[in-house]
Amino acid sequence: MVAQRELGSRLAQPGHVAIRAMLARVMVPAESGDAAAAGWRVLNRANWDDRVPIHLASRFYDLEDFRKPRDSLRKFEPAEAGDVRGKDLVHLQCHIGLDTLSWAGRGARASGLDFSVPAIEAARGLAAELGISASFVTSDVYDAPAAFGGQRFDIVYTGIGALCWLPDIPRWARLAAGAAAPRRLPVPGRGASVQRRAR
Numbered sequence: 001m002v003a004q005r006e007l008g009s010r011l012a013q014p015g016h017v018a019i020r021a022m023l024a025r026v027m028v029p030a031e032s033g034d035a036a037a038a039g040w041r042v043l044n045r046a047n048w049d050d051r052v053p054i055h056l057a058s059r060f061y062d063l064e065d066f067r068k069p070r071d072s073l074r075k076f077e078p079a080e081a082g083d084v085r086g087k088d089l090v091h092l093q094c095h096i097g098l099d100t101l102s103w104a105g106r107g108a109r110a111s112g113l114d115f116s117v118p119a120i121e122a123a124r125g126l127a128a129e130l131g132i133s134a135s136f137v138t139s140d141v142y143d144a145p146a147a148f149g150g151q152r153f154d155i156v157y158t159g160i161g162a163l164c165w166l167p168d169i170p171r172w173a174r175l176a177a178g179a180a181a182p183r184r185l186p187v188p189g190r191g192a193s194v195q196r197r198a199r
């Protein structure tokens, strides 16, 4: 009874016109066949029409956040890389792919690599969810040349907190340089891995 009273008072609020109408319809003897289905469809659509302005303003859908540019890069990174549109970019140790997707959003043909299966699954899921085109490969970074079939990239990138986990930085630097197309320089995440380790 308490629940019914609560429901009744909630439905008395504005914005529940169609829901009230639907409930009223459920209470009356059922029509049969096409008429009932058509009536239900009209009420169901009215219900969803009613919800649109409510959802547009709701914190649940959070459109303000949705409209924010999806870019996790630090200011200096795009400034140093320059215009990436149409360029092949590899992101080593990409984790869940936010920076990879940010480069892709700036127009690069971006590929991310990480040895963590769930990280790459999350990156692929985010790419699909956000409708951003980028590819992701699961591999140890030291096997990157084989994982990319020897492909060379216009830009070889890694982000913050990525280098401090590696056992052999000079070897990493050699493979990063080897992955870069001739006359291009790798763009490392400047010193950030050291900062992160110090926290």
Ligand SMILES: C[S@@+](CC[C@H](N)C(=O)[O-])C[C@H]1O[C@@H](n2cnc3c(N)ncnc32)[C@H](O)[C@@H]1O
Pocket: 093, 094, 095, 096, 097, 098, 099, 113, 114, 115, 116, 119, 139, 140, 141, 142, 158, 159, 160, 161, 162, 165, 166
């Ligand atoms: C701190 S996260 C990188 C964070 C990323 N730059 C960002 O801002 O989202 C470090 C990543 O390095 C990856 N990683 C560590 N050692 C690796 C290796 N040998 N090969 C490939 N990925 C590795 C981890 O799986 C992890 O996703």
